[in-house]
Amino acid sequence: MSLQQRFAVALLDPELECPAQLRAWNGSDPAKRFAVYRNNVLSSLIDALAASFPVVQQLVGENFFRAMAAVHVRNSPPRSRLLAHYGAGFPAFIEGFAPAASLPYLADMARLELLRIEAYHAADAGPVASDALATALATPERVGALCFQLHPALGVLDSAFAVVSLWAAHQDERPLAGFDPLQAECALVQRRGLEVEVLGIRPGDARFIQSLQQGQPLGQAAERALARDAEFDPARCLSHLLGSGAIIQFAYDNQGQCP
Structure with missing residues (x-):
């Protein structure tokens, strides 16, 4: 695995340490900088999901939503730089997310919000x-x-x-x-x-x-x-x-x- 691949994997896995080959330009500890960057990446992807699925967030509350979205982000990182399209797999993830089982309609609400995104960006x-x-x-x-x-x-x-x-x-x-x-x-x-x-x-x-x-x-x-x-x-x-x-x-x- 290349350094770039190890870097990408470690960004979304909190159990992995900063890649050993990383160096800071000023000689400071790269692990601290990596931790900040990791947090920023995770937060930005959760924010993208919150923007795309606002009613889902309203139904479960912000804290629950962000915790649920963090699990999804770590399991299914984006494959495109266009974050407006990120979240295609989120409804299916919600359907299998045990802590959300008390709201059986939550996955379909996510499907509805996904259809709205697709409609907005359609040709x-x-x-x-x-x-x-x-x-x-x-x-x-x-x-x-x-x-x-x-x-x-x-x-x-x-x-x-x-x-x-x-x-x-x-x-x-x-x-x-x-x-x-x-x-x-x-x-x-x-x-x-x-x-x-x-x-x-x-x-x-x-x-x-x-x-x-x-x-x-x-x-x-x-x-x-x-x-x-x-x-x-x-x-x-x-x-x-x-x-x-x-x-x-x-x-x-x-x-x-x-x-």
Whole structure:
């Protein structure tokens, strides 16, 4: 292992000593300088996670969050210098973090906040021409074979917990009391301009959008959605997607799978 590799490993492992080959420019003890640097690196990475997952921090408190985040940082250091993208593995880590087991919805809240980050940084894309799509939708014999490409900023979370209500409560959009956090909810994350929105949607809408994202044609996606939610309304869901600019391309498929 090179000195650089030993340095990187020791930064995130408090049990390891300062690499023996390190020297300070003025002859002072390098171990003291290394300890300060180690603390600064850990703190900055925890701060990055706190900035990305503010509601998770609010739910558990700052002290608990920073202790939990420190464990994650040591186990999963960043692989990129772009800290805005750091934390992709944090929701899965929380799900397996035993001290957080009393808050079973915490991992899904982290997933929702991660979707918001991804939506904010997703590429721009223009909406499909609405008149062309309207013409295609008005052709009943072919409508089931329509394939949609959705905006890269669009995200869906199908949760067993009340993530939308919890999110809204921590944005002062609704009171914290009055809902069951263990009630299943589905979230749609979308970007309008530079604003990222979190909306509550029906289970059928969530299944429908996920199916379209997975490359299934409209007919199959609608069948899956109706199997999940008998009250699913494809026209209403499509109207929302079109109105929000979430559909960016469409084409026809004859093989049961979109290109």
